[in-house]
Amino acid sequence: MSGVRYEGIEKRFEAFTALHALNLDIPDRTFLALLGPSGCGKTTALRILAGLETPTAGKVIIGDRDVTRLQPRDRDVAMVFQSYALYPHMTIADNIGYPLRIRNVDAATRAKKIAEVAQALEIDPLLDRHPRQLSGGQRQRVALARAIVRDPAAFLMDEPLSNLDARLRLSMRGEIKRLCHRLGATTIYVTHDQAEALTMADLVAVMRQGELQQLAPPADVYERPANRFVALFVGNPPMNVLRAEVSEQGIHVAGATVPIDGARHQRCLASAITELGIRPEDIRLAAPGSPGALSGEVYVVEPMGNETLVDVRFGDERVTLRAAKGFTAAIGSTLGVAFDAADACFFDSSGSTKVHRARNGEAG
């Protein structure tokens, strides 16, 4: 096991730059989630680490070796491909056992490991089939099995759960997390699902259009997003972003003035903030017209079972808040909401976070 480092990795495909000077330092035994929207360069970053793609500039370090110019087989990594990349002419058992066969593991040990992994991923009844005879989700688990059957320096997983049904995804999420923890393996886990990133990772790297936005533990990414993009990408429902102005009286937002404590007030005044962000769980219902309350009309009410999501509209702006289960309100009726400025963060016009929330509130 060993840490992984990207040093100024840049990747250009002809005129298009898929990665801009990516720097990532992933300590040994860390589970890193590489999170970002489709096309932001996650797969490219992973393929560069695997050695399937050569970076235009920069270095890749695994452990203390510079592997930038090494063949994939000399890097000792295991990869789960986004498109599975199973061996079509081999049975599932042979697929899973292939990395072991290459390493001349004897047949008995191989069979034992294959059975073990297959059972953990619930694909043991499929071992005699060929990939063609499997569903997408089953193939994906075979790809996962083929990676975890061995003991590499690092696991690279490219959206390994994207094709599973909701129940299986949840249980696999836990399984993978446990497994990586048990193996103590450095893992780079690519996903566009922020819930996966938050629940599984020790570190989350948020990317956008080939640029790293933030590298931090999940709680920090959630509580202290580096910018507006991260704030909106992480969390479901996403953070509410409202136009905000700061004056000596406090924060002016959606027709109300919200008081803010002295030190953060000063920083807001100093940094020309234009917007504030507030998580849905940090907004509460309040009597319309009470001091500091924003008054709007109900846009839609969505009961989720354990809670209720309420969308409230103020002119051309909207916020979502979490209300208790059983909450009802007529669409179009007037509703007051309030929040504590200590829970909000503030962005400047470029979208970067100038003032973070005051305390680490408890999510959810």
Place this chain on the structure above:
Amino acid sequence: MTDVVKRGTTMRRRERLQGAGMDLALPYLLLAPAVLIVLAVLVYPLWDGLRASLMFYRYGKPLDFVGLDNYIQLWTDPQFLNSLWVTVRFVFFSVALETILGLALALFCLREFYGIRILRTILIIPMVITPVVVAIVFRLIYASDAGMLTAFSEAMGGGQVQILGDPLKAFTGLVVLDVWEWTPLMFLILLAGLQSLPQEPFEAARVDGAGPWRTFVDHTLPMLRPVLAIAIVLRTIDAFGTFDQVFVLTRGGPGEATRLLPILGYEMAFKFQQTGYAAALFVTIGLIILAFALFAVRMLKRAGPDT
């Protein structure tokens, strides 16, 4: 107004034409010309050849119905047995060499590098040259008096090179000619096959730790097998019928060293006028090829991953 009416009637007529009866008959009507042509140029000669193979001929006239005598005689005829053995050897060595060379070239040309397109094009040229011309060229190379090889040898201080006069060398020379001419076909088919293979499994194999040789044995060959098998079968069937090159290069000689079955059949029919016997020989060749093809297809199906 009238337009609308007219359109209405044509539509009704078309509806009638498209009725159930027309639907049933149309495919047969469309197929009829093709079927008639096939019957005339393929089935009738085949049928006639089959009939001829059961007759005893003299001076090109059928004299007697002899049943399977021609076939029975064939299997005790040393000339036929020799030709069969020569043909099998010829087919085996030619096709094997063409497959190996074709595959090697295809693997080499799979990579992208500067000038690869021109190289691919050049490699295909032998295939598009008329076989007779190829044979004439090789005759010029092999000829013992003025051939290129002799010229070479003499320039190096050696003597004449006897190729077409020596049984083993003539046979080898024939195989070399065939390999030169048909490796490009193998190359082309296998290159297309290789290019159509999915790329991801190969990437997975690289990450899983397979080197070039393991990748070739474990993945390239198994995935390429259907294409490889079809190419080999096609080429084998074709090689069984090789005629022009031998006819120009050696006429089957020296002695019987390169007398492939088609050459023997040709001589039977046109030199010795044994039309019935020659017909039986060609029917036998056909049956051998058919048996081989059926066997190959069976093997392909059984060995394929679809089980």
